[in-house]
Amino acid sequence: MKNRLIIGLFYLIGLVLLSFGISMIILAGLGAGPWDALFVALSVNIGLTVGSWTFIVGFLLIIVNGLLLKTKPDFAALITMFLxxxxxxxxxxxxxxELAIASVMIRLAMLITGVLSAAAGISCYLQSNFARNPIDHSMMVFHKLTGKSLSFSKTFLEVTILIVAFFIGGPIGLGTVLVAFGIGPLIQMFYKPVTMFRKSLCHETAS
Incomplete structure (x- = not known):
């Protein structure tokens, strides 16, 4: 029971950090991450909120991930997408x-903070196998099917979505490039120490 509570905390804290990071990247106004640029573009061009498109696209990815792994779609992941x-x-x-920051230095600091927060958040909530964000589950699916590293898998998918976001008018800029090429290595960097910390709390034997 204690271990479940600990893993549950990693899951919730991870989602808070991830959502905060996403928001900081968008608010910095220096270009959103590929997926978020896609959601912002869909919000501007079609309507609904950025969060709503996060949920809708997540639902579609749940179907795709299930088909690729030839397993039942993980509809429990809708809980994660909703959160x-x-x-x-x-x-x-x-x-x-309506936050508007004029200082480029402050906006750059917001961008960097957002990227670090998002990467740390992903590394935290991936400690739980429950209801993974289908966006990050896609990274794990690609990793499993190709044998490529988490870093390569995340970067490849981010660049692919970046191209799509660009063509539909998403906010592309420095932030987009930083997220596309930096989030994968940062997840790789955070994932091992976060996993070791979680195992120490749960008194698991390191593998």
Whole structure:
């Protein structure tokens, strides 16, 4: 029971860090991450909130991930997508509504903070096998099917979505490039120490 609570905390803290990071990247106004640029573009061009598109696209990815692994789609992941989408909308629409920062240095600091927060958040909530974000589950699926590293898998998928976001008018810029090429290595960097910390709390034997 104690271990489940610990893993549950990693899951929730991870989602909070991830949603905060996503929001900081968007609010920095220096270009959103590929997936978030896609969601922002869909929000601007079609309507609905960024969080709503996070949920909708996540639902579609759940189907695709299930087909690729030839398993039953993990519809429990809708819980994760709902939480992430709701948290992103909270940060953007409630916590920091209409936030406009003129200083480029402050915006750059927000961008870097956002990228680090998102990577740490992903590394935290991946400690749980419960209801993984289908975006990050896609990284794990690609990793499993190709044998490539988590870093390569994440970067490859980010660049692919970057191209799609560019063609539909997503906010592309420095932040997009930083996320596309930096988030994978950062996850790789955070994942091992976070896993070791989680195992120490759960009194698991390191493998």
């Amino acid at each position: 992430i989408g709701s948290m992103v909308d909270f940060w953007l629409l409630v916590a920091f509504p």
